[in-house]
Amino acid sequence: MHTIAVQLAPILAAEKSKTPFYIAGGLLVAWALILSLGIGTRMPDFPRSLQQQRGVMAITAVLVLAALVTAIATSGGSKATSEAAQTTSTSTESPTPSATSTSTSTPTATTGTPAPSSSPAAASTSLSLAADPAGALAYNTKQLSAKAGTVTITMANASPVEHDVAIAEGTKVVGSIPGFIGGSKKLTVTLKPGKYTFYCTIPGHRAAGMEGTLTVS
Secondary structure (H helix, E strand, C coil), X not given: CHHHHHHHHHHHHHCCCCHHHHHHHHHHHHHHHHHXXXXXXXXXXXXXXXXXXXXXXXXXXXXXXHHHHHHHHHHHHHHHHHHHHHHHHHHHCCCCCCHHHHXXXXXXXXXXXXXXXXXXXXXXXXXXXXXXXXXXXXXXXXEEEECCEEEEEEEECCCCCCEEEEEEECCEEEEEEEEECCCEEEEEEEECCEEEEEECCCCCHHHHCCEEEEEEC
16 A cells, blocks of 8 residues: 555656645545445445455555645645746846946036135234322323234223223223222123224223223234
Protein backbone atom coordinates (compact mmCIF):
# COMPACT_ATOMS: atom_id res chain seq x y z
CA MET A 1 0.00 0.00 0.00
CA HIS A 2 2.88 2.36 0.85
CA THR A 3 4.46 1.36 -2.48
CA ILE A 4 1.31 2.40 -4.38
CA ALA A 5 1.29 5.81 -2.63
CA VAL A 6 4.98 6.30 -3.43
CA GLN A 7 4.36 5.44 -7.08
CA LEU A 8 1.41 7.83 -7.28
CA ALA A 9 3.29 10.74 -5.68
CA PRO A 10 5.56 11.70 -8.62
CA ILE A 11 2.69 11.45 -11.09
CA LEU A 12 0.32 13.53 -9.00
CA ALA A 13 3.02 15.98 -7.95
CA ALA A 14 3.84 16.66 -11.60
CA GLU A 15 0.31 17.90 -12.14
CA LYS A 16 0.18 21.65 -11.48
CA SER A 17 -3.60 22.01 -11.41
CA LYS A 18 -5.95 21.17 -8.54
CA THR A 19 -7.80 18.50 -10.55
CA PRO A 20 -5.97 15.48 -8.99
CA PHE A 21 -6.83 16.73 -5.52
CA TYR A 22 -10.50 17.13 -6.45
CA ILE A 23 -10.54 13.60 -7.95
CA ALA A 24 -8.87 12.01 -4.93
CA GLY A 25 -11.09 13.88 -2.51
CA GLY A 26 -14.20 12.98 -4.49
CA LEU A 27 -13.26 9.31 -4.50
CA LEU A 28 -12.65 9.36 -0.76
CA VAL A 29 -16.05 10.98 -0.13
CA ALA A 30 -17.76 8.56 -2.48
CA TRP A 31 -16.12 5.58 -0.77
CA ALA A 32 -17.27 6.85 2.62
CA LEU A 33 -20.85 7.23 1.34
CA ILE A 34 -20.81 3.75 -0.18
CA LEU A 35 -19.63 2.21 3.09
CA SER A 36 -22.07 4.10 5.29
CA LEU A 37 -25.23 4.43 3.20
CA GLY A 38 -24.86 1.67 0.61
CA ILE A 39 -23.23 -1.34 2.22
CA GLY A 40 -23.70 -0.36 5.85
CA THR A 41 -27.50 0.01 5.71
CA ARG A 42 -28.05 -3.20 3.70
CA MET A 43 -25.48 -5.38 5.40
CA PRO A 44 -25.40 -4.57 9.12
CA ASP A 45 -22.80 -7.27 9.77
CA PHE A 46 -20.39 -5.98 7.07
CA PRO A 47 -17.50 -6.69 6.94
CA ARG A 48 -18.17 -10.29 7.67
CA SER A 49 -14.65 -11.68 7.35
CA LEU A 50 -11.07 -10.64 8.03
CA GLN A 51 -10.39 -10.37 4.31
CA GLN A 52 -13.27 -7.88 3.88
CA GLN A 53 -11.96 -5.83 6.80
CA ARG A 54 -8.48 -5.73 5.27
CA GLY A 55 -9.92 -4.82 1.89
CA VAL A 56 -11.95 -1.94 3.31
CA MET A 57 -8.92 -0.69 5.27
CA ALA A 58 -6.65 -0.96 2.26
CA ILE A 59 -8.99 0.96 -0.06
CA THR A 60 -9.61 3.62 2.59
CA ALA A 61 -5.86 4.02 3.27
CA VAL A 62 -5.09 4.35 -0.46
CA LEU A 63 -7.77 7.00 -0.94
CA VAL A 64 -6.64 8.95 2.16
CA LEU A 65 -2.99 8.83 1.03
CA ALA A 66 -3.98 9.92 -2.47
CA ALA A 67 -5.89 12.89 -1.06
CA LEU A 68 -2.92 13.87 1.13
CA VAL A 69 -0.39 13.52 -1.69
CA THR A 70 -2.48 15.55 -4.13
CA ALA A 71 -3.08 18.22 -1.50
CA ILE A 72 0.68 18.55 -0.86
CA ALA A 73 1.46 18.51 -4.58
CA THR A 74 -1.19 21.12 -5.30
CA SER A 75 -0.02 23.46 -2.54
CA GLY A 76 3.60 23.06 -3.62
CA GLY A 77 2.73 23.75 -7.23
CA SER A 78 0.73 26.83 -6.31
CA LYS A 79 3.60 28.14 -4.22
CA ALA A 80 6.10 27.52 -7.00
CA THR A 81 3.81 29.19 -9.53
CA SER A 82 3.40 32.22 -7.25
CA GLU A 83 7.15 32.50 -6.74
CA ALA A 84 7.79 32.16 -10.48
CA ALA A 85 5.22 34.87 -11.25
CA GLN A 86 6.79 37.16 -8.64
CA THR A 87 10.28 36.54 -10.05
CA THR A 88 9.08 37.23 -13.61
CA SER A 89 7.34 40.41 -12.51
CA THR A 90 10.48 41.61 -10.71
CA SER A 91 12.77 40.81 -13.64
CA THR A 92 10.56 42.56 -16.19
CA GLU A 93 10.13 45.77 -14.22
CA SER A 94 11.92 48.67 -15.82
CA PRO A 95 14.27 50.29 -13.36
CA THR A 96 13.13 53.79 -12.62
CA PRO A 97 15.99 56.19 -12.11
CA SER A 98 15.78 57.84 -8.76
CA ALA A 99 15.10 61.51 -8.57
CA THR A 100 18.39 61.99 -6.82
CA SER A 101 20.49 60.31 -9.54
CA THR A 102 18.81 62.13 -12.43
CA SER A 103 18.65 65.54 -10.85
CA THR A 104 21.21 68.02 -12.06
CA SER A 105 22.85 70.16 -9.47
CA THR A 106 22.51 73.76 -10.58
CA PRO A 107 24.77 76.25 -8.87
CA THR A 108 22.93 79.18 -7.38
CA ALA A 109 24.08 82.50 -8.72
CA THR A 110 24.81 85.03 -6.04
CA THR A 111 24.24 88.66 -6.89
CA GLY A 112 24.31 91.85 -4.95
CA THR A 113 26.63 93.13 -2.28
CA PRO A 114 28.09 90.52 0.05
CA ALA A 115 27.04 90.78 3.66
CA PRO A 116 29.41 92.95 5.67
CA SER A 117 31.41 91.43 8.43
CA SER A 118 30.34 92.03 11.97
CA SER A 119 30.64 95.69 12.84
CA PRO A 120 33.38 96.64 15.33
CA ALA A 121 32.45 97.42 18.89
CA ALA A 122 31.32 101.00 19.50
CA ALA A 123 34.08 103.36 20.59
CA SER A 124 34.37 104.35 24.20
CA THR A 125 35.93 107.68 25.20
CA SER A 126 36.83 108.91 28.69
CA LEU A 127 37.16 112.66 29.27
CA SER A 128 38.13 114.79 32.27
CA LEU A 129 36.58 118.11 33.24
CA ALA A 130 37.16 120.28 36.35
CA ALA A 131 35.70 123.41 37.84
CA ASP A 132 38.06 126.22 38.70
CA PRO A 133 39.42 125.31 42.16
CA ALA A 134 39.73 128.98 43.14
CA GLY A 135 35.96 129.41 42.93
CA ALA A 136 35.71 131.21 39.59
CA LEU A 137 32.68 130.34 37.48
CA ALA A 138 34.64 128.47 34.83
CA TYR A 139 35.72 125.04 33.71
CA ASN A 140 39.36 124.20 33.10
CA THR A 141 38.63 123.90 29.34
CA LYS A 142 36.13 125.08 26.77
CA GLN A 143 36.87 122.38 24.17
CA LEU A 144 36.40 118.61 24.45
CA SER A 145 36.52 115.96 21.70
CA ALA A 146 35.48 112.32 21.56
CA LYS A 147 34.69 109.42 19.21
CA ALA A 148 31.11 108.53 18.45
CA GLY A 149 29.81 105.95 20.89
CA THR A 150 30.01 105.88 24.64
CA VAL A 151 31.43 109.04 26.17
CA THR A 152 32.22 109.26 29.89
CA ILE A 153 33.01 112.64 31.44
CA THR A 154 34.56 112.64 34.92
CA MET A 155 34.03 116.05 36.50
CA ALA A 156 36.02 117.16 39.54
CA ASN A 157 34.92 120.05 41.74
CA ALA A 158 37.53 121.25 44.24
CA SER A 159 35.84 124.65 44.39
CA PRO A 160 33.87 125.80 47.47
CA VAL A 161 31.02 126.62 45.04
CA GLU A 162 28.45 124.06 43.89
CA HIS A 163 28.80 123.06 40.23
CA ASP A 164 27.44 120.42 37.82
CA VAL A 165 27.63 119.60 34.09
CA ALA A 166 25.04 118.88 31.38
CA ILE A 167 25.43 117.80 27.72
CA ALA A 168 23.01 119.26 25.18
CA GLU A 169 22.47 118.84 21.44
CA GLY A 170 20.98 122.19 20.51
CA THR A 171 18.26 122.76 23.09
CA LYS A 172 17.88 119.05 23.95
CA VAL A 173 19.70 117.85 27.06
CA VAL A 174 21.07 114.36 26.47
CA GLY A 175 22.61 113.86 29.91
CA SER A 176 23.55 115.63 33.16
CA ILE A 177 24.77 115.13 36.73
CA PRO A 178 23.40 116.99 39.81
CA GLY A 179 25.30 119.80 41.48
CA PHE A 180 27.90 118.88 44.10
CA ILE A 181 30.81 120.30 46.11
CA GLY A 182 34.05 118.41 46.55
CA GLY A 183 35.11 115.15 44.95
CA SER A 184 34.11 114.08 41.46
CA LYS A 185 31.18 112.60 39.59
CA LYS A 186 30.83 110.78 36.27
CA LEU A 187 28.43 111.39 33.39
CA THR A 188 28.11 108.67 30.73
CA VAL A 189 26.18 109.26 27.50
CA THR A 190 25.99 107.70 24.03
CA LEU A 191 26.63 110.29 21.33
CA LYS A 192 26.50 110.39 17.54
CA PRO A 193 28.94 112.46 15.47
CA GLY A 194 28.24 116.17 15.78
CA LYS A 195 28.76 119.20 18.03
CA TYR A 196 27.37 119.31 21.56
CA THR A 197 27.43 121.91 24.32
CA PHE A 198 28.50 121.18 27.89
CA TYR A 199 27.62 123.68 30.62
CA CYS A 200 26.82 124.20 34.31
CA THR A 201 23.08 124.29 35.07
CA ILE A 202 23.42 126.17 38.38
CA PRO A 203 21.55 129.50 37.82
CA GLY A 204 23.89 132.20 36.51
CA HIS A 205 26.93 129.96 36.04
CA ARG A 206 26.47 129.33 32.30
CA ALA A 207 25.90 133.00 31.65
CA ALA A 208 29.09 133.72 33.56
CA GLY A 209 31.07 131.53 31.21
CA MET A 210 30.82 127.92 32.46
CA GLU A 211 30.21 126.30 29.07
CA GLY A 212 32.16 124.78 26.22
CA THR A 213 31.91 122.69 23.02
CA LEU A 214 32.13 118.89 22.78
CA THR A 215 33.00 117.71 19.26
CA VAL A 216 32.12 114.08 18.48
CA SER A 217 33.58 112.52 15.32
